[in-house]
Every structure is written in C-alpha cells, then in structure tokens.
Amino acid sequence: MKCRLLTAIVILAAGSLGAQSRPPGAAGAAPERPFGTLREQAEIRQQWLKERLETVLPRLMREHGVHMWVVAMREYNEDPVFKALVSPTTFFARRRTIYVFFDRGPELGVERIALGGTSQGGLYQAVRETELAPDGRPRELWGKAQWDLLARVIRERNPRNIAVNISHTHAFSDGLSAGEWEQMQEALGPDLLRRVVRAERLPLDYLAIHVESMDSIYRQMQELVHEIIATAFSNQVITPGVTTTEDVVWWMRQRVNDLGLSTWFQPSVSVQRRGVNMADSTAPVILRGDVLHCDFGITALGLNTDTQHMGYVLREGETEPPAGLKRALANANRLQDIVLAEMRPGRTGNEVLASALARMRAEGINGTVYTHPIGDYGHGAGPLIGLWDRQDGVPGRGDVPLLPGTWHSIELQATTPVPEWNNQPVRMALEEEAELTPEGTMRWVLRRQSEFHLVR
Structure with a gap:
C-alpha cells in the first residue's frame, strides 16, 4: 500500500509535462523538475546568450547606427539590460562592471570587452590590471584606473559614436546611474563626450527580440x-x-x-x-x-x-x-x-x-x-x-x-x-x-x- 501510494504521487507530480516536453539534455530530469536540473537549464541559457550576442546585437547596432555601446554599472545597481548580457551563473555585476561593444564590421563582428567581471563563459575579453596582488594574481580593476582604461579602450578604437543607456522614456534604456555617468564624463573628456549618443532603441530592441x-x-x-x-x-x-x-x-x-x-x-x-x-x-x-x-x-x-x-x-x-x-x-x-x-x-x-x-x-x-x-x-x-x-x-x-x-x-x-x-x-x-x-x-x-x- 505504501509503495503504491508513493508511485501514485510520483505519477501525479509529473502531470502532463512528460519526458517529451523536457528540454534537450534533460532526459534524467525528475518529475518535479519540468525543465531539467539547474545545470541543464544553465547550459541552455548560455547557448541563448551566445546566439543573442553573436546574431541579434550586431544587427541591432548596425540598424541603429551604433559604432560602440558602453554599459557601465555597479554591483546591486545593475542596468536592466544586464541580465540579457551575462551568463546564467552571474547574478550581479562584479564591483564595477563596464561592458564595451565595438562594431568592427560584418567580417570581424562586434568586439566584446568586459572591464571588470568575468568573460561570461568565454563570450567577452575580460580585462584586468597588469599589477599583481600579493598572491600573484592580477588585481581586479578598481576606481579611477578603471575609468581611465575605458577612455584608453575608446581612444584606441576611435568609434564614430558612443552609445550610453540614458532615457527619459524607457526604463530599459535608462540603466546608466547618475554616479556612473558623472565619472564616465570626467574620464572621457570633452573630445570623446562629443561622440556620446543616447541610442534608446538599442537596449530596448535587444531585450525585446528572442x-x-x-x-x-x-x-x-x-x-x-x-x-x-x-x-x-x-x-x-x-x-x-x-x-x-x-x-x-x-x-x-x-x-x-x-x-x-x-x-x-x-x-x-x-x-x-x-x-x-x-x-x-x-x-x-x-x-x-x-x-x-x-x-x-x-x-x-x-x-x-x-x-x-x-x-x-x-x-x-x-x-x-x-x-x-x-x-x-x-x-x-x-x-x-x-x-x-x-x-x-x-x-x-x-x-x-x-x-x-x-x-x-x-x-x-x-x-x-x-x-x-x-x-x-x-x-x-x-x-x-x-x-x-x-x-x-x-x-x-x-x-x-x-x-x-x-x-x-x-x-x-x-x-x-x-x-x-x-x-x-x-x-x-x-x-x-x-x-x-x-x-x-x-x-x-x-x-x-x-x-x-x-x-x-
């Protein structure tokens, strides 16, 4: 009786979502995990991220005439577009994270640079300081040096324009905080600031398209x-x-x-x-x-x-x-x-x-x-x-x-x-x-x- 009851509970829990409705790689998913294990889900989401960064983002940057897109934020004050730019194993920005997207053209594609944080599973070039910490590892970027590096990255690439997420209309396009914007302005200086544009549709459309x-x-x-x-x-x-x-x-x-x-x-x-x-x-x-x-x-x-x-x-x-x-x-x-x-x-x-x-x-x-x-x-x-x-x-x-x-x-x-x-x-x-x-x-x-x- 006890064995039969347990079997009935398992069958009921599975509901109508049988093995045929589980995602690829989730064949061993428990009945109460209709989309597989967290690890299996993360693998699927990582592939989605790769596709969006490699196919959706370049197309949108060109459609909206954006040569470089800079997305800067601090831990626990993330830009709304953050969740669509990072791996499922990244929950928050790392200290300060600045993502730089530079369109090198259809043949070379969009360069993706992370000034702070990780490579998100190899999808970004993660940059750290050359100075070593006491344990011998490269220090993470910090403070004014991080902003100075951003300015150097921009000058080396010489973009026609630099899009930032500031908007009076769309919350999804308004993720650059006042504090980050003030520090960015100071680092870029008057010549680069003249190239800054508000490309509201870029983050909006990137989030919208699946x-x-x-x-x-x-x-x-x-x-x-x-x-x-x-x-x-x-x-x-x-x-x-x-x-x-x-x-x-x-x-x-x-x-x-x-x-x-x-x-x-x-x-x-x-x-x-x-x-x-x-x-x-x-x-x-x-x-x-x-x-x-x-x-x-x-x-x-x-x-x-x-x-x-x-x-x-x-x-x-x-x-x-x-x-x-x-x-x-x-x-x-x-x-x-x-x-x-x-x-x-x-x-x-x-x-x-x-x-x-x-x-x-x-x-x-x-x-x-x-x-x-x-x-x-x-x-x-x-x-x-x-x-x-x-x-x-x-x-x-x-x-x-x-x-x-x-x-x-x-x-x-x-x-x-x-x-x-x-x-x-x-x-x-x-x-x-x-x-x-x-x-x-x-x-x-x-x-x-x-x-x-x-x-x-």
Whole structure:
C-alpha cells in the first residue's frame, strides 16, 4: 500500500509535462523538475546568450547606427539590460562592471570587452590590471584606473559614436546611474563626450527580440501555466462553500515553488457573483454560480509568462455555464482576434491600439486593450498597446514599432450584460502570450482559452 501510494504521487507530480516536453539534455530530469536540473537549464541559457550576442546585437547596432555601446554599472545597481548580457551563473555585476561593444564590421563582428567581471563563459575579453596582488594574481580593476582604461579602450578604437543607456522614456534604456555617468564624463573628456549618443532603441530592441531556440521552452512554460490554472480552477483545489480565493492563490504559488520555479508577481484570484458587487471583497469564499478570474505568471530559465483565465462554478443541476456567460467569453475572444489581426511589424503600439479599438466598437463590443511585451521581463521591453487607464494611446512607450521575433502578452477585457444575471455586466479579462514571428505573422505561443474552466 505504501509503495503504491508513493508511485501514485510520483505519477501525479509529473502531470502532463512528460519526458517529451523536457528540454534537450534533460532526459534524467525528475518529475518535479519540468525543465531539467539547474545545470541543464544553465547550459541552455548560455547557448541563448551566445546566439543573442553573436546574431541579434550586431544587427541591432548596425540598424541603429551604433559604432560602440558602453554599459557601465555597479554591483546591486545593475542596468536592466544586464541580465540579457551575462551568463546564467552571474547574478550581479562584479564591483564595477563596464561592458564595451565595438562594431568592427560584418567580417570581424562586434568586439566584446568586459572591464571588470568575468568573460561570461568565454563570450567577452575580460580585462584586468597588469599589477599583481600579493598572491600573484592580477588585481581586479578598481576606481579611477578603471575609468581611465575605458577612455584608453575608446581612444584606441576611435568609434564614430558612443552609445550610453540614458532615457527619459524607457526604463530599459535608462540603466546608466547618475554616479556612473558623472565619472564616465570626467574620464572621457570633452573630445570623446562629443561622440556620446543616447541610442534608446538599442537596449530596448535587444531585450525585446528572442532567438528561435527559445521558442520550444517558452511553449512548454505555457503548457505548465495552463496545467496549473486548470487544476486550480477544478474540484482538486476548490470546494464550493469552503475554499476562499486566497486559498487558490496560495495553492498556485506553492505549486510553482514545489516545481522549483518562481513567480514574478503575486497571483490573484477574484470572483464575480450574480446580484452582488464583489469589487471590495477580500478573500471571499467561492460559491456555486461564481465566475472566477485569475492572473498568474511563472519564471523559468530567465523567461516570464503572464496569463489570465476565467472559470465558472457550476450550480446544482448545471452541466455548463449559462449561455450569456459563454457569449461574454466569446466577445473577449473576438477582441483577441481583432488585436492579433492589427499587430504587424512596423506598426506602433498606439497605431495598433487605435485601429483595434475602432474595430471593436464597430462590432459593438465594450472592452479595453492593455497589451504588453514579455520575455526577459514580465512587463517587457517594446511597444505598449494601451494601458487599462490610457485607451487614447501611450505617448512615448506606445510609439515604439512592433518587431519580428518578439513575444507579447495579449491582455484585454470585454464586458457584456448577461441575461441570466438580470443583464448584470460581467467582465471577461483574458491574457495569453502570442508571438510576432520572424516571418512577421502573429500566432499564439500555445493556445488561448475559449471555454471556461469548470468547478463541478
């Protein structure tokens, strides 16, 4: 009996993510390690980094006319682009780290220099002082000498321009701290300072674009997210009249933790109830007839997801949700169709928003669109397509064009009167990851929700 119980637990833990969904090299992964061991994950992420540095970065530097890019930071005050420039075994900058990227042309490629820190697995030329420490090892760069070396590196290469990460609009392009900038100015002097430019799109686009080898892992992440939500919005977790929304939230959070993964925000679960305003309710008990909503995301292999699904708790005698609720969900699905159809390479977020909302209104749907990029960050780099409270466009952040090879979290809501609820408006808020492919077409990373999760 004890042996059978243990076997059942192991099988249940494996869920639907079997061996076929594990990354290459993870054949020996335990059931509770859906993406393999940390070591296996690090090997995959290192390959992604190499591809991005060797293929994505050179192309972007040339597209944006950047001859040299300098990214300077100190430990615990890292530039937002840091995580996309370093190996998965590097968690923070080393003392002060200055990365220099110099474009030597298509034949020689982009030279990558680390003034401080390591070579990141051989991907950078790591420079240290010639002076030796008492134990005979070269000293690490420190203080003014590090800035002086930066100036020398720049003068030796004589770039046409020097891009730095300063921006009033994009957080991802504003990673150079005031203290580092002041010291950099002093080291470079007036002649080199005249070459300094703010190339806001370079770090923004570098973070936004993923390499195709990431796609299979990202799809597996979506599979896991859908699996967790399906279980959370079922009788395995919810007992009507007993379970609270907070119980479900913490079950989801714990499930992710048990899988050796993490979340980038606290999950949420909310309720809409016939004839009751639940807006100010705190951790209500879930009852039969309730409409459920969750907002949930995971972090794995340095990538993030963001998903919102709807559920319904069947009343006694019901076998499916009322027709009015299904129609409300269909309206939200239709709004998803409209948004995806309007997302094309080169269009700005604000252009997509305006055209999508015009089509939505023409079809009689009452909704809002607040779609965002996703990937290295949950609210990622790239164009915003609306904010929930800014449906007339987002100046600056919404003026960025859509790029092929990017992921977007299609976040929106449609509100529909439901006849079975005395025409009470019911909000269907959905969120699902989609990709603008390298070929320029939109597709769901996995699939979208088109039917309610049911608690029986």
